[in-house]
Amino acid sequence: MSVATPAELEAFRDSVRDWCRSHVPADWRTAQTGVGEDEHVAFQKDWFQELRQAGYAVPHWPAEWGGGLSVAEQIVLYQELAAHDAPRLVLAFVAIHHAASTLLAAGTDEQRARHLPAILEGEIWVQGFSEPEAGSDLASLRTTARRDGDHYVVNGQKLWSSGATHSDWCLLLARTDPGAPKRRGISYFLMDMRSAGVDVRPIRQATGEWHFAEIFLDDVAIPATQLVGTENDGWRVAQATLGAERGMTMLELAERLGHAGFRWLLDACCRPVAGGRPLDDPAVQERLAGFETEIQGLRALCRGLAERHETGAVGPADASIVKLYYSELLQRMTDFGAEVAGLPAQTELRKPASSGWESGAWVLDFIGSWEWTIPGGTSEIQRTIIAERGLGMPRGPER
Amino acid sequence: MNLDLGPEALEYGATARRALEAAGGDELLRTAEREPERRDDVIGSLLAALGAWELTPREHPEELEAAAALCRSAGSVALPYPVAERLSRSSDLDADGLIVVSDANPAAPIAGSALRWTALDAEGRRSAVTACVPTGPARTSSFVGRLELEPLDDRGAGDLALAVVLPCWTLLGMLDRALELVRAYVLDRQQFGQPIAAFQGVQFQLTDAEVERAGLEELAKYALWSIEVGRPEAADDALALRLAAIEAADIVFRVAHQLHGAIGFCDETTLSWLSRYSGPLRRLPFGPAETGDLLMRRLGRSGLVGIFGGGS
Numbered sequence: 001m002s003v004a005t006p007a008e009l010e011a012f013r014d015s016v017r018d019w020c021r022s023h024v025p026a027d028w029r030t031a032q033t034g035v036g037e038d039e040h041v042a043f044q045k046d047w048f049q050e051l052r053q054a055g056y057a058v059p060h061w062p063a064e065w066g067g068g069l070s071v072a073e074q075i076v077l078y079q080e081l082a083a084h085d086a087p088r089l090v091l092a093f094v095a096i097h098h099a100a101s102t103l104l105a106a107g108t109d110e111q112r113a114r115h116l117p118a119i120l121e122g123e124i125w126v127q128g129f130s131e132p133e134a135g136s137d138l139a140s141l142r143t144t145a146r147r148d149g150d151h152y153v154v155n156g157q158k159l160w161s162s163g164a165t166h167s168d169w170c171l172l173l174a175r176t177d178p179g180a181p182k183r184r185g186i187s188y189f190l191m192d193m194r195s196a197g198v199d200v201r202p203i204r205q206a207t208g209e210w211h212f213a214e215i216f217l218d219d220v221a222i223p224a225t226q227l228v229g230t231e232n233d234g235w236r237v238a239q240a241t242l243g244a245e246r247g248m249t250m251l252e253l254a255e256r257l258g259h260a261g262f263r264w265l266l267d268a269c270c271r272p273v274a275g276g277r278p279l280d281d282p283a284v285q286e287r288l289a290g291f292e293t294e295i296q297g298l299r300a301l302c303r304g305l306a307e308r309h310e311t312g313a314v315g316p317a318d319a320s321i322v323k324l325y326y327s328e329l330l331q332r333m334t335d336f337g338a339e340v341a342g343l344p345a346q347t348e349l350r351k352p353a354s355s356g357w358e359s360g361a362w363v364l365d366f367i368g369s370w371e372w373t374i375p376g377g378t379s380e381i382q383r384t385i386i387a388e389r390g391l392g393m394p395r396g397p398e399r
Numbered sequence: 400m401n402l403d404l405g406p407e408a409l410e411y412g413a414t415a416r417r418a419l420e421a422a423g424g425d426e427l428l429r430t431a432e433r434e435p436e437r438r439d440d441v442i443g444s445l446l447a448a449l450g451a452w453e454l455t456p457r458e459h460p461e462e463l464e465a466a467a468a469l470c471r472s473a474g475s476v477a478l479p480y481p482v483a484e485r486l487s488r489s490s491d492l493d494a495d496g497l498i499v500v501s502d503a504n505p506a507a508p509i510a511g512s513a514l515r516w517t518a519l520d521a522e523g524r525r526s527a528v529t530a531c532v533p534t535g536p537a538r539t540s541s542f543v544g545r546l547e548l549e550p551l552d553d554r555g556a557g558d559l560a561l562a563v564v565l566p567c568w569t570l571l572g573m574l575d576r577a578l579e580l581v582r583a584y585v586l587d588r589q590q591f592g593q594p595i596a597a598f599q600g601v602q603f604q605l606t607d608a609e610v611e612r613a614g615l616e617e618l619a620k621y622a623l624w625s626i627e628v629g630r631p632e633a634a635d636d637a638l639a640l641r642l643a644a645i646e647a648a649d650i651v652f653r654v655a656h657q658l659h660g661a662i663g664f665c666d667e668t669t670l671s672w673l674s675r676y677s678g679p680l681r682r683l684p685f686g687p688a689e690t691g692d693l694l695m696r697r698l699g700r701s702g703l704v705g706i707f708g709g710g711s
Contacts, residue, residue, distance in 0.1 A: 135660055137590035160661050206664045206671040208538060274503040283688075339686060343504050346682055349539050367664065374660050380600050396591075396598070 004073060013076045019054050020084035028087050032352040037210075040353040041166050044091040045122045047354070051089070052120055056081070058096050060248055062104070065116050071251070071306045078252045082259035087354035091163060095125035097249050099171055102188070106229045106237045111190065115169070126167035128158040128191065128215055129238065135160075136381050138173075139182045139235060143217060145174035145189065147224070147231075152176070152189065154197075154220040160375060164200045164213035167193050172222075177232050188234035190226040197221075207349070207367055243319055248309060250322045253357070254302040257330065258295045261358030265291065265333060268341040268362065278340045287336055294329050301325060317390025320382040327372035327379060330357055334369045337362035400706065402620040404464045412468025415449055416475060424476050425669050428676065431479040432537045435511055442480040451482065457490045457561060460627045467568045467623050474572020477676040479542060481509050483565035484516075489525070489558050492517055492551070498528065499562045500546060501684045508679045510537075510544035518548050521685075521693055523556030543679050556634070563637035564622045567644040570680045571619050573673055574612045574651045580670050581605065581655040601658060608654040611647040618643050621706060632704050638694040639703055645687045648677055 004012060025031070032043060051057040052066070059074045061067030069077065089096065096119060103112050115123070134141040143156025154174050161170070170191040177185030191198070197220040202210040229237045269279040269288065278284045301322050308314045334357075338345050341362050351361035357372070358365050373379045387393040404412075422445050423430065431438050446452065449469075456463040466486040473482040484507070485496040495514035498507045502520055509516060509530045516528035526548035533540035585596040585605065595601050622640040625633040652674045656663045663670045685693060 133589070135590060136595070137592075140590070140592075203665055206666060206675055212661065212665070339688060342686070343501075343506070343682060346678065347534075347540070347543075349535070370656060370661075370664060373657060378660065379657065380598070383600060 004070060009072055009076060012073055013080060016056070016077055016080040017084070019056075020080055020086060023050055023054070024084045024086045028354065029085075029352045032087070032354050033350055035353055037165070041091060041124075043087070043354060044089065047087050048089055048092050048122060057089070057092075058100070058120065060251075061096075061100060061116075065100075065104075065112075066120055071303065071310060074251055074306070075255060075303065078255035079259050082256045082356075085260060088256070088356050090354060091124055091166060092119070092122075093249070094127055094163070094171070095119045095123060095169075098127060099125040099169070099190075101243075101248070102171060102228060102237060106188070108225075110225070111228065115190065123168045124163070124166050125169045125171060126161045126164045126193070126213075126215075128161055128164075128170040128172040130160045130375075131157060132159050136378055138238075139186065141173055141175060141186065143172075143174045144178065145176050145187060145222070147176070148221075150224050152187075152222045152224060152227070154189070154191070154217045154222055156217050158215040158217070161200075161213050161215050162211050162371075162375075164193070164215055165202055165210070169193060170198075170215070173234055173238055176234075180232060183235040185232055186234040186238075187231050188228040188237040189222050190228060191220065191222050192226075195220050195222070207364055248306060250302045250326055251306050253326060254295070254299045256356045257326070257333070257358060258299055260356055261330075261333060262292065262295055264358055264360040265337050265340075267360065268337055268345075271341070273342055284340060291329075291333055291336070294325075298322075298325055298329060315390065317386040320377070320385040321390070323372075323376065324379055324382040324386070327369070330372055331366070331369040334358060334362055334366040338366045400624070402617070402624050402706075404468055404620070404623075405461060407461060408464035408468045411465040412472045415446075415451075415469050416472040418445065418449055419472060419476050419478065425672065428477050428479050428672055431542075435537045435542065438480055438511065438542075439513060442478060446480070446482065452485065454486060455490070456486055456565075457558075463561075463623065463627055466565060467619070470565050470568035471572035471575070474569040474574075475576040477573060477576075477673050479508075479537075479676065481507070481512065483569045484509070484562070485514070487558070487562040487565050489517060489519075489555065491554075492525070494527075497558060497562050498546070499559065499684045500526075500548070501689065505546040505548055506543050506683060507546055508542040508544075508683075509546075510540065510542045516546075517551070517555075518546060519555045519558055519562055521559065522553070523559065524553045525551045525555040525558075527551055541676055541679050543683070560622070560626050560633035560637040563634070563641055564619070564626060566680055567615075567619055567622070567637075567640050570644050570648055570677065571612075571615055573677050573680070574615065574648060577651050577655045577670060577673055578605075578609060578612055580668075580673070581608070581658050584670075585658055595658070604654045604658060608651045611650045615640075615644055615647040630704070635694065635697055635703060638690060638697065641685075642687065642690045642694060645681050645690065648681050649687075652677065 048057055056077055058067045059069035059077055103115055129138060131141050131143060145152040145154045170193055172189040172191045173186055174189060175185050176187040197218040199216040201214045203212040203214060204210055205212060269284055270277055305318050305322050345362045348361050349364060351359040351364045357368055388395050451469055454462045454466050456466040470483045481496060484498050487497040488494055489497050494517040497517050497519055500518045500520055505518060510533045512530055518526045518528045529547040531545040531547060533544040585601055586594050588595050618640050622636040625636040655670055659670055662668055665671055
């Protein structure tokens with residue numbers, strides 16, 4: 001991976017800008033508001049291919065697999081995509097981050113060769129981790145995988161698998177040794193969602209969307225070649241995946257928050273309401289200044305984490321600190337957006353599909369912000385990790 | 400000075416809650432969302448049978464307390480009916496209910512109501528109301544529709560305090576219930592081989608929410624008492640209560656959602672319904688910023704009198 005000089009970095013920025021000007025569809029927000037699921041999926045897949053052809057879809061992957069941008073270049077790319085209000089890759093998120101990092105860290109050569117190019121072709125992935133009785137206490141999961149010749153037979157139920165209805169493949173955790181201590185009997189599988197016995201049922205959320213889903217697994221046969229790592233070593237492999245969610249994914253999200261989210265917030269503050277613009281109120285100015293400061297802090301944290309990731313110097317709590325910082329900042333910013341945009345914001349209950357976590361439909365954005373403080377390790381779990389692994393506090397009950 | 404509700408009022412509130420439970424409890428809201436046009440028939444009649452519309456809270460202190468207790472019980476099931484608003488009706492106008500409105504975008508959750516409504520703004524101006532049909536279904540509108548106002552008079556300043564305070568009692572009932580729900584959930588939900596309530600990090604969030612709820616309860620009683628004894632600053636106390644109620648609701652629902660996890664955002668849980676239908680009470684007629692602003696303008700530099708500040 002080359003390290004760009006400042007001049008090269010600026011040249012790269014210019015080329016990204018040029019690309020954005022000619023490729024970001026001007027009307028995508030309008031076109032993606034109120035669209036059906038099929039249209040949304042088609043749009044996401046098309047946009048992914050546009051980015052891929054430019055070399056922007058998986059900049060964080062190694063060069064041999066189609067990535068290879070330095071951290072500095074990735075930051076520039078994410079800044080410009082956000083500044084040009086480009087659609088986000090919401091559907092490919094698990095594939096390009098969690099699936100890829102798992103395959104790169106723990107997959108076999110055959111698994112990488114099978115799946116990484118397929119992800120670039122548009123395969124969608126979903127995470128099959130949580131279960132009704134295994135949320136924060138993920139290691140207590142009960143879905144079982146029993147070895148039978150050259151395959152495993154899987155039975156159980158997964159919950160909160162966002163986007164499962166459109167997914168081709170699933171990152172699945174299942175118990176292979178019911179007798180072992182709970183973290184030592186889990187294995188990590190790649191499961192084809194078209195396998196017989198896989199039943200996906202969408203869950204309606206309070207917002208009226210059907211983003212969450214349950215996955216029921218009834219005697220699903222998974223070839224043994226789709227085991228990642230060794231049998232019963234799935235917990236360790238999963239930590240690598242969750243680490244990716246907590247860590248590297250933040251680089252894009254922090255730049256998105258700084259270059260798009262904050263701008264939407266400023267827009268909301270500049271809209272005239274009875275008695276003037278919110279922006280003219282010193283209390284509003286103070287809040288905005290506070291958010292701007294926190295965003296700069298977040299961006300610095302993310303950059304530091306990404307750089308340490310490259311040199312292998314990531315601390316045990318670093319990724320949790322970033323996730324906690326981002327999620328709670330996002331929640332406060334979207335809450336403020338809902339407040340400052342006033343009554344009209346309360347009835348703006350449609351947001352463009354493919355938009356970021358801060359779309360400007362503030363009430364939905366605020367509700368959506370809980371998708372950061374609850375999944376991927378709740379804020380409570382992050383605090384526990386920071387306390388125990390970061391600060392060396394005594395460990396709580398056995399996890 | 401005793402700020403607690405009298406035993407008759409408490410008994411009336413408890414009777415109302417039992418009657419609401421017997422009539423379906425949380426199911427009343429789900430049914431109303433499916434059949435919004437039957438709200439008056441089903442819920443209006445149920446409350447009439449409880450004698451709710453015979454209460455005259457502006458005339459009789461005991462009935463004022465009973466009205467507050469009834470609103471709290473209605474809040475506990477997020478009753479999709481303008482109970483507090485009907486009980487707030489002006490005594491000198493021939494109308495069925497009174498709604499406080501903001502001058503910009505007057506709106507209220509009375510969509511489809513066949514009753515006669517009066518609107519009142521913070522300056523004491525009263526208007527006759529035509530309730531417009533909401534643009535979306537109840538699920539997204541929460542029965543809130545725009546109001547068209549026809550000015551009547553500017554003699555409503557004395558009506559303001561009660562019309563602000565009673566909806567806060569409804570919201571208090573919602574917070575009572577949210578805490579009941581989250582308390583039951585953390586005691587029941589097992590993770591790491593124990594109820595998540597065993598974790599101090601969970602307990603502390605719950606206690607912060609309870610402190611907010613308990614503080615709001617005391618303020619709600621105080622603001623009611625301020626009306627009951629006819630204190631001149633009753634409207635200031637009412638707005639202070641409203642500000643505290645909105646802030647407490649933010650904290651209580653935030654904690655309730657975080658501790659419920661993803662399931663709290665699905666309609667399988669009562670919390671999802673309760674939090675959704677708390678929205679109109681928290682943002683109408685004024686949200687936190689406008690309520691604070693209004694209060695500041697009324698108080699100027701004098702501040703609130705408070706319980707021990709003289710007054711009587």
